[in-house]
Amino acid sequence: MSSIHSSPYIKTNENVTRMMLAVIFALIPGTLVYIHFFGWGVMINILIAIITALACEIGILKIRQRPIKPFIYDGTAVLTAILLALALPTLAPWWLAALGAAFAIIIAKHLYGGMGYNPFNPAMVGYAMLLIAFPKEMTAWIAAETHGLTFLNTLNFSLFNTLPDGISYDALTMATPLDTIKTQLSLGYTLDEVHSSHSSLFGNLAGYGWEWINIMFLIGGLVLIFIKVISWHIPVAVLGSLSIMAMLFNFADSGSYAPVSFHLFGGAAMLGAFFIATDPVTAAASTKGRLIYGAGIGILIYVIRTWGGYPDAIAFSVLLMNMAVPMIDYYYKPTVFGATGKS
Amino acid sequence: MTMRLWKIFGGLKLAGHKTMSMEDATEATPLPKILTLPLKQHIGHAAEAIVNVGDKVLKGQMIAAAKDYVSTPIHASSSGTVIAIEERPVPHPSGKTTDCIVIETDGEDKWIERVENANYRQLDASALRNIIRDSGIVGLGGAGFPSFIKLNPGPGNMVDTLILNGAECEPYITCDAMLMQEHGRKIIDGLNIMRHALQVERCIIAVEDNKRAAHTMLVNALQEHEAEYIDVVQIPTLYPAGGEKQLIKTLTGKEVPSNGLPINIGIVCHNVATAAAVADAVLEGKPLISRYVTVTGEGIEHPRNLDVLIGTPLNEIIELCGKRSEANQYIIGGPMMGFEIADTNIPVIKTCNCILIQNKKTEAEFVMPCIRCGQCAAVCPAQLLPQQLYWYARAKNFDKTQDYNLFDCIECGCCTYVCPSHIPLVQYYRFAKTEIWAQEQEKKSSDIARQRHEFRQFRMERKKAENEERKRQKKELLKKVSGKKDSADDAKKAAIKEAMERVKAKREAQSAIAKNTDNLTEKQKKEIAEIEARRKKAKEEN
Numbered sequence: 007m008s009s010i011h012s013s014p015y016i017k018t019n020e021n022v023t024r025m026m027l028a029v030i031f032a033l034i035p036g037t038l039v040y041i042h043f044f045g046w047g048v049m050i051n052i053l054i055a056i057i058t059a060l061a062c063e064i065g066i067l068k069i070r071q072r073p074i075k076p077f078i079y080d081g082t083a084v085l086t087a088i089l090l091a092l093a094l095p096t097l098a099p100w101w102l103a104a105l106g107a108a109f110a111i112i113i114a115k116h117l118y119g120g121m122g123y124n125p126f127n128p129a130m131v132g133y134a135m136l137l138i139a140f141p142k143e144m145t146a147w148i149a150a151e152t153h154g155l156t157f158l159n160t161l162n163f164s165l166f167n168t169l170p171d172g173i174s175y176d177a178l179t180m181a182t183p184l185d186t187i188k189t190q191l192s193l194g195y196t197l198d199e200v201h202s203s204h205s206s207l208f209g210n211l212a213g214y215g216w217e218w219i220n221i222m223f224l225i226g227g228l229v230l231i232f233i234k235v236i237s238w239h240i241p242v243a244v245l246g247s248l249s250i251m252a253m254l255f256n257f258a259d260s261g262s263y264a265p266v267s268f269h270l271f272g273g274a275a276m277l278g279a280f281f282i283a284t285d286p287v288t289a290a291a292s293t294k295g296r297l298i299y300g301a302g303i304g305i306l307i308y309v310i311r312t313w314g315g316y317p318d319a320i321a322f323s324v325l326l327m328n329m330a331v332p333m334i335d336y337y338y339k340p341t342v343f344g345a346t347g348k349s
Numbered sequence: 350m351t352m353r354l355w356k357i358f359g360g361l362k363l364a365g366h367k368t369m370s371m372e373d374a375t376e377a378t379p380l381p382k383i384l385t386l387p388l389k390q391h392i393g394h395a396a397e398a399i400v401n402v403g404d405k406v407l408k409g410q411m412i413a414a415a416k417d418y419v420s421t422p423i424h425a426s427s428s429g430t431v432i433a434i435e436e437r438p439v440p441h442p443s444g445k446t447t448d449c450i451v452i453e454t455d456g457e458d459k460w461i462e463r464v465e466n467a468n469y470r471q472l473d474a475s476a477l478r479n480i481i482r483d484s485g486i487v488g489l490g491g492a493g494f495p496s497f498i499k500l501n502p503g504p505g506n507m508v509d510t511l512i513l514n515g516a517e518c519e520p521y522i523t524c525d526a527m528l529m530q531e532h533g534r535k536i537i538d539g540l541n542i543m544r545h546a547l548q549v550e551r552c553i554i555a556v557e558d559n560k561r562a563a564h565t566m567l568v569n570a571l572q573e574h575e576a577e578y579i580d581v582v583q584i585p586t587l588y589p590a591g592g593e594k595q596l597i598k599t600l601t602g603k604e605v606p607s608n609g610l611p612i613n614i615g616i617v618c619h620n621v622a623t624a625a626a627v628a629d630a631v632l633e634g635k636p637l638i639s640r641y642v643t644v645t646g647e648g649i650e651h652p653r654n655l656d657v658l659i660g661t662p663l664n665e666i667i668e669l670c671g672k673r674s675e676a677n678q679y680i681i682g683g684p685m686m687g688f689e690i691a692d693t694n695i696p697v698i699k700t701c702n703c704i705l706i707q708n709k710k711t712e713a714e715f716v717m718p719c720i721r722c723g724q725c726a727a728v729c730p731a732q733l734l735p736q737q738l739y740w741y742a743r744a745k746n747f748d749k750t751q752d753y754n755l756f757d758c759i760e761c762g763c764c765t766y767v768c769p770s771h772i773p774l775v776q777y778y779r780f781a782k783t784e785i786w787a788q789e790q791e792k793k794s795s796d797i798a799r800q801r802h803e804f805r806q807f808r809m810e811r812k813k814a815e816n817e818e819r820k821r822q823k824k825e826l827l828k829k830v831s832g833k834k835d836s837a838d839d840a841k842k843a844a845i846k847e848a849m850e851r852v853k854a855k856r857e858a859q860s861a862i863a864k865n866t867d868n869l870t871e872k873q874k875k876e877i878a879e880i881e882a883r884r885k886k887a888k889e890e891n
Binding site for chain 2: 025296
């Protein structure tokens with residue numbers, strides 16, 4: 007940026023690429039468990055999203071006449087693609103992941119100035135666009151460990167929209183545990199009734215399969231905190247406020263409101279809290295600001311899941327709080343050294 | 350012995366690289382042939398030369414006098430002849446030149462007559478401050494602020510604690526550590542003198558806990574009665590624990606107010622080397638003509654500390670320690686807050702604590718955009734938001750940078766050190782500060798110009814008003830006396846009028862004569878008559 011070189015003359019070996027790689031590595035255990043429960047579709051989505059994201063990144067960088075190498079190697083485009091792909095239904099047509107990734111990179115990232123300048127989390131913008139534009143494809147989830155599809159079967163569906171003989175798309179797809187709870191509760195059933203009528207959907211803590219995925223993402227997130235790639239503030243605030251909300255309502259009426267464990271382990275809470283809400287570019291800057299930002303996301307997740315139109319609360323909560331970031335940053339600055347004294 | 354310590358916010362644990370330059374005892378460098386003494390080696394006004402080219406000077410002789418309150422004199426570091434007073438390159442990031450007194454040494458190293466004040470307790474504070482000022486002592490930790498000023502708390506300020514800073518938290522630098530190891534007693538003597546000048550009770554000497562030997566030597570040097578009021582304290586090794594504000598917080602739990610000075614909370618803080626210089630000045634009558642300098646880094650064969658005469662060419666002391674051929678980066682000060690120089694043909698000055706010579710140039714890496722990761726804020730000891738400051742400094746939104754307390758930044762470099770995008774953050778803050786100072790200077794000078802203009806306007810109007818007042822008074826005076834003078838006045842006026850009319854008639858007659866009216870046709874005559882009539886009419890109208 008500048009040819010004048012002033013102190014300091016020593017620096018850490020830390021760089022953006024290493025940070026992004028650390029986040030990507032931390033996603034691996036959760037992703038493997040996800041593949042285990044929900045099939046190769048996860049992998050196919052991730053690959054399609056990464057290829058599309060990189061292609062879009064290179065194309066846009068060329069158009070914007072920016073250096074390509076540093077911005078490809080920084081890993082942000084790949085991370086965006088992975089996060090988006092992890093949020094998609096596992097049995098989905100190829101163009102869903104491709105369109106979402108392209109939208110995330112071109113519209114949400116580069117039209118706002120590229121890496122570091124985007125006010126909204128690109129992966130979540132891509133996800134929200136898909137959810138609104140293609141509600142049918144975006145809500146068609148398969149149940150954990152019930153599909154029996156091979157890698158080739160899944161690839162065939164993704165690319166050519168064909169399933170093996172004897173398996174119909176409608177038979178495979180069903181509502182997610184989160185969605186089920188939401189719909190059934192709104193129909194007047196109690197939580198216990200939902201659990202007994204849809205017992206195959208639920209595990210020990212929350213949704214069957216989902217609980218293990220969440221535990222793995224939780225572990226990955228804790229590692230990121232431990233190696234100081236992310237700070238604890240946002241995940242703790244997100245999960246803390248979500249838990250408090252769930253606890254209060256569940257305590258008041260345990261028949262109509264899902265318990266804390268369900269909210270923490272039944273959907274994408276861990277992925278959201280540790281990997282999505284912590285995207286530094288779109289989060290608040292100060293420590294206090296991050297606590298407010300995270301708490302806002304947690305509360306919104308609960309509100310949207312419980313009373314909103316979609317059960318997919320993470321994306322909208324994150325995007326809504328992204329909007330509030332400039333204001334949070336303005337009002338929550340750290341107290342400067344010496345401000346307590348009188349001058 | 351065990352004093353409560355407080356934690357400071359942020360900071361970095363850095364590799365010290367200190368032992369490499371601490372293996373050999375400090376040695377004085379050989380007398381150089383040429384000494385170059387810049388007139389400005391401190392914060393404040395440059396000193397004024399009081400010798401001429403060709404003058405013989407003695408070691409310790411004052412050769413430039415303090416020019417203002419915030420200024421200090423300069424002394425000859427050895428005996429010899431002044432061969433030039435001219436601009437020479439000095440240690441400065443821009444490689445600029447300033448006025449220097451250049452002395453060719455005579456090899457005799459002959460001292461001027463010295464005044465020793467072993468009984469300094471009989472002197473009052475002001476006499477001690479004068480000695481310290483006249484000895485040219487400035488803060489030797491690197492800033493170079495005239496020390497006598499910090500020993501003058503001023504009316505209304507009560508000082509209760511005097512701190513000696515021996516933290517030396519920057520990597521590589523060991524000159525203070527060596528001085529504490531080798532001259533602990535002198536430092537304590539200096540501390541006692543400063544304590545006497547300030548009339549404070551409590552003293553603390555702070556040493557980072559990676560300097561065990563220095564701490565032990567200081568503790569051993571303490572006399573029994575001194576131990577009652579002096580605490581020699583080990584503080585955790587953490588950069589920048591030796592920053593003045595950070596050190597005060599660590600030792601007392603008090604925060605120097607934002608935009609304030611330590612004196613505002615009753616604390617005075619000096620560097621350990623400054624204390625030693627004070628002891629030399631008061632007890633032995635030696636002005637500040639030498640200092641400990643660390644010569645270290647990967648580009649040096651034998652890293653070590655040297656006792657260097659002020660004005661010695663930097664080249665010579667680097668050669669003395671053996672420069673490696675790969676050496677290509679020269680930094681004055683430490684790696685965190687020092688500055689790089691392109692040319693080593695410059696003198697050692699009072700504020701040079703370290704010359705760091707490295708093999709590899711810190712390459713200008715590709716700067717990525719800020720990803721707002723906040724690691725800078727987590728390490729900022731001033732508790733600022735470096736990324737926001739960067740954002741606004743880059744946008745030249747200087748008002749906003751001040752909203753985010755730009756001027757509380759101590760430029761320690763922690764934020765730049767940790768930035769994963771490799772943004773030269775501190776450079777942006779220096780730029781913003783310089784711009785704001787320049788703008789303020791501009792505003793100040795335009796304010797002065799406006800004030801001058803307004804005052805001139807006011808002066809003109811006042812003059813006009815005064816003149817009118819004078820006229821009015823004169824008129825009134827005339828009116829008062831007019832009763833007696835009327836007749837005489839009338840006669841005078843009539844005479845003047847008559848004379849004026851005579852002159853007028855004469856002028857008209859002359860102009861008429863001047864006209865060529867001979868041999869004119871009737872028509873011409875008529876035209877002339879008409880013209881004349883018009884002229885006359887016009888004249889009358891006017």
